[in-house]
Amino acid sequence: MEISRELIDEVAEGAILIDGFDNCIVGITEEFGGIVRILYSTKKIVETLMVNSEMSNEDAFEYFNYNIYGAYMGEQTPIYLMDYLDY
Numbered sequence: 001m002e003i004s005r006e007l008i009d010e011v012a013e014g015a016i017l018i019d020g021f022d023n024c025i026v027g028i029t030e031e032f033g034g035i036v037r038i039l040y041s042t043k044k045i046v047e048t049l050m051v052n053s054e055m056s057n058e059d060a061f062e063y064f065n066y067n068i069y070g071a072y073m074g075e076q077t078p079i080y081l082m083d084y085l086d087y
Helices: 005-011 042-053 057-069
Strands: 025-030 036-041 079-081
Touching: 005 025, 025 079, 036 042, 042 057, 042 079
Parallel strands: 036 079
Antiparallel strands: 025 036
16 A cells, blocks of 8 residues: 555655655654654665666665665654565
8 A cells, every 4th residue: 555645744744755765655653752754665665776776686775774774864764664684
């Protein structure tokens, strides 16, 4: 199930999104205190990088770790489901 931008705007106001990876969103989370963040599938991000940038599996995973996972964007920085165990 893909989460729509309308739902994100309604439920997760102010949450930070990663451009080009809407298809990788698997949920919206809320922490104690009301901080709402977007949950992304690491596996889907790596697959998207492989398709869109013609990267190898290893290169896409390395790119994800360094450029996406390692980027702090503020209090509502996205979080990542580590569902890539077969990588």
